[in-house]
Amino acid sequence: MMWRLIWLSGGFQQGLGALVLLYAIAASAWNIVGGYTGMMRRLIWLSVGLAILIAYPLLMSTPFQQRLGALVLLYAIAASAWNIVGGYAGQVSVGHVVFFGCGAYAAMGAYAHFELSPLVGIPAGIVIAVAIAAVIGGPTLRLSGH
Numbered sequence: 001m002m003w004r005l006i007w008l009s010g011g012f013q014q015g016l017g018a019l020v021l022l023y024a025i026a027a028s029a030w031n032i033v034g035g036y037t038g039m040m041r042r043l044i045w046l047s048v049g050l051a052i053l054i055a056y057p058l059l060m061s062t063p064f065q066q067r068l069g070a071l072v073l074l075y076a077i078a079a080s081a082w083n084i085v086g087g088y089a090g091q092v093s094v095g096h097v098v099f100f101g102c103g104a105y106a107a108m109g110a111y112a113h114f115e116l117s118p119l120v121g122i123p124a125g126i127v128i129a130v131a132i133a134a135v136i137g138g139p140t141l142r143l144s145g146h
Contacts, residue, residue, distance in 0.1 A: 095136075103129035 056069050081096045107125035110116040116124070 099129040099133050102132050 057066065060066055060069060078097070078100060081100065082094075085091055085093050085096055103125035105125075106128035107118065107121035110121035110124045111118055
């Protein structure tokens, strides 16, 4: 049902065209990167990622597409945190989600109650999340035998 509404509103065609353009940029970068090694290859991929990140709001102009992009980035951040905790460290923990949520609630609370810009609310959310992490992390790091 949602796809039908997007298709009828024209958002799907515009989004599909923009995704094809972004794919073409990435594919051309793939061909360029093939001849380079090491640091230069990383620099090229970083440049392509930055170009896509900058081009996304310009190409995706409807509120639905912009919200979708923001949600993809938020879930990518959460997935990266889970990859570090669960993948590299080998721990089964979802405690990082608490800090993610506290930061999000603090940023939204700054906007809703104090009418601060989201650009001010995001650093406030970071400060609140770090403060809560310090309060919880200090005693937790002193535990032993677990």
